[in-house]
Amino acid sequence: MKKLRTRRHAVVLNRSRGGDVGITIVLALMGAIMVLPLIYMVMQSLKPLDEFFVFPPRFYVVHPTLNNFRDLFFLMSTSWVPLSRYLFNTVFTSVAGTFGQLILASLAAYVLAKMELPGRKVMFQMIQKSLMFSATVAGTITFVIMRYLGWVDTYLAVIVPAFQSSLGLYLMKQFMETNVSQEMLESARLDGAKEFRIFWSIAMPMVKPAWLTLIIYAFKDMWTAGGSSAIYSEQLKSLNTGISQIAAGGIARQGISAASTLLMAIVPIIVFVVSQSNVIETMGSSGMKD
């Protein structure tokens, strides 16, 4: 035993120094390509108007100012539908859609992962195969369904479809399968606990990383959502649509445009930064078998 502890790794892997150096250089280059546009965005949002008319245009901002953000809020508050309304729409639909998805997808995931239910394999196969489609291409057909349901131009048209994201359910189900011990469920069943209770007080507390991941995905989708074909009224539109109308147009609005894109992007990025380790943990069980 003692011998093992003397060195951290008993075996040295055959990885060349040159390879390490090469990989670091390639990674640094790729990292630069990834991050430079993001930095440029931040710079643009901080530039005062006169710095947009310099030739050749500077990458860096010389006299940073928050005027663009101030102007954005000013323009938004004077628009026909006030900023607060757009903000409410997006926050309300994001929260409602995320919450609904969390509850419905977790319930279904629990059943598909942990109950011996005839038909569960077929249901899961259908959901897994649906990951191979992107429903966004079927916008017109979804509109027909919405019209039939009478949900056109209501919040329901945005919120309810978000409840059934197959990715959310898929990740939750895979995570439950590996992280909720069957023995604990069985012993609770022998004690006579009701299935719903087992789900709520035994299974759910064990899958917190998957909740967080589902919340982030659902929230990000709703937050960055543009217009929906089933929403006409300006008062019901999302913050993203409202803000991009303001930011559109001319070089004079470049700074405002950058400021608005930045504000919309920073929210999901921060959410991810905070919960990264949980998301990665969830992805650990995301694997797909035929």
Added chain:
Amino acid sequence: MAKEKKVVSRKNMTKRQWTWHLMKQNKVGYLMVAPYMILFFLFTFLPVLLSLIIGFTDFNMLQWPHFVGMRNYVTMFLDDELFMTALKYTLFFALITGPASYLLSFVVAWFINDLNPRIRAFVTVIFYAPAIGGDVYLIWRTLFSGDSYGWVNAWLLKMGVVQSPILFFTNPKWILPLCVIVALWTSLGTSFLAFIAGLQGIDRSQYEAAAIDGVKNRWQEAWYVTLPNMKPQLMFGAVMAITGSFTFGGIVTNLAGNPPTDYVGYTLQHHISEYGSVRWEVGYSSALTFIMFLIMFGTNLLITRIISKVGQS
């Protein structure tokens, strides 16, 4: 007090009796899964089914639809030149850009795997930010703007490479390469995270065993140890990357307009919405949607088949 239960075992029942028994025993399970499945049927399954059905009609939202048989499909393949263009660019994005984004996600995840965990977390955010940041890719429109205030153009002018600004998003020569670059830039998404997690899940002892068995360098290590060990993630990541590549049309619209010059980068996604929500020829649009679904499904099956061969000799 535990109730006396009748002992049931699988042995003294036929298969059908056993299934029935399980169904009765798990009644509450159906109740729990039902709300999700109903909505799933309504908003995921039904659109596919309806695209097939409406695709055989001349539905236009106003009049009662008439059954027209295969007419929409005949028109599509014989009479609609734009369909062929759209098909070409759709397949280009799915079969070239999709796999490229997949490869990129894997390579980056693999490269950052041995970094110190804190640095790795930081680098992950940098590579993932374009994917999660919504419309953040619009900044490329400013960088490659067609006038001399565009950053790239300004420098090309100043260094004398060009005499007049290049209309990057109007010139058909430039539209496709730029849209591909931007699409790749935003594409280190879910598959990227899945690969990071998959790589983290491989135990060092496996690499050590491989080193003892004679693996000579990191490329062999990747081929013989890493890839076979994270196959489930590779499959999942492939599905995410390929499905994502079918929505790159949105990037083309936002950068080069709809339709782009000479229809370069014009995808089925554009064609579907052109007929669906501009001309209201919903029947034809549905037939297009159905074809799109078939292509998505087919491409995914093809690519996952190929990946399932990894590590099998």
